[in-house]
Amino acid sequence: MSEVSALIGKPWKKPPFIQRPWLRWLLIVGFVAYLIAAFSTIEVNWSRVYAGLERGEKFILAFTQPDFTSRSSDIWEGMIESIVMTVASSVVGIAISIPIALGAARNVAPLPVYLICRSIIAISRALQEIIVAILLVAIFGFGPLAGFLTLSFATIGFLAKLLAEDIESMDKVQAEAIKASGAKWTQWINYGVQPQVMPRLIGLSIYRIDINFRESAILGLVGAGGIGATLNTAFDRYEYDTAAAILLIIIVIVMALEYLSGVIRARVQ
């Protein structure tokens, strides 16, 4: 009782996250000092900015009069190539990620399989798309093959990781009930796990198709084919009006995919 009465009437403050005051202040002061130092090292060349403003203005103004026609066959070809790359790499990537995701879920796979699959995912995620694309372009030469392989590889890391996490967080009891019927491992996955993760798998797949399409525009910059190659050429020739046309087409397609994924996800519950 006496302890309580000593506390009554005194203000209460939430205990700080870092208990030791010297350490807390050291971290705060150190961080602020670093921030100031860091900002002061970023140089701004004002005369260069002034010169660049004009180019920026030209670029932005080009959007008001995009030129779809004068390079229409190049744009069309690039677009077809991008779509082929997107569809092919998404299908292959998703097909490979599903077994890897099962292997990378600790509640489904035994430890050795888990470690192997997790390392595949880690490798795929550690290597950024552009770096993989540069490597593959060096191996396979310019063109969409390098882009296709890059995107398939990137899809595995993305989809397998997120799907594995969904499998790990599924309702254990539903799966347990299927196991109790004497089901085989494959049947258990088909009846106990798959129905639970299906909406997530479909949602992630559509999202990945969306990403693959956008990436295919970037990968062209390093020579891996697709609309990006056309875009790169347009920039190199200072044809901002054509570049604007390409960017507008990409934006429209991405928005259409976004809308489509919303419709499909609403259907699959």
Add this chain to the structure above:
Amino acid sequence: MLRLEKLVKTYKTGDQALKAVEIEVPEGQVLALIGPSGAGKSTLIRCINRLVEPTSGKVYLGDVKLTGLSSGALRRERRRMGMIFQEYALVERLTVMENVLSGRLGYVGFWRSFLRRFPQSDVDEAFRLLDRVGLAHMADKRADELSGGQRQRVGICRALIQNPALLLVDEPTASLDPKTSRQIMRLICELCKERGLAAIINIHDVALAQMFVQRVIGLRLGAVEFDGPPDGLTPDVLTAIYGEEDWEATIEAVDEDDTEATT
């Protein structure tokens, strides 16, 4: 029919959930397992079909020793043990029919089950069972569209279509209202009688257990504290199982229920 010998389960955390439990269940007997939360009731029934691996001890189903079976042999034995779960454990995104037929997974091959082409006899039996519990018209509904009582009936069908010799029932009424609880318990006990099944029913509601079963086992801290007929549950016994409380009200309630049930 079912025999547990010195069954011990120690979890990795060091908690001893079961301490050398010995139980024998004869053919066709319905048994209630009572005890406070954490007494090891769920662990006990999961150790029987080895959803939880016992640390030591033996489990016999008929002449077969379940502990130590290979995974393939264990799957075949699991077909003989139907399980009914707390909170139903239906796969919510599958239809009622698929949920019921999933009880046959131990009998059909992967591709048949994958393509949902179950043998006609299984489909017929599924419809008969659904009709028996009054849900035949719901076969194509998705499981998450059903009410709690309906879901548990589907869970019962799923367990029975395995054609089991033993039912393992884990808190079948935990999330149901009192009336539905009684209906479900009555249904389980009737079906056990019709088919000559033995059953182990984990249950919190002592009064409900006393209404329906022939034998009660009280578990406390992983050990058998009481084993006898339902009317042997005196206030002293309940205190031994659950700890000090006023038990007169619980027992009186049972007496009323009994007279109500018989009249």
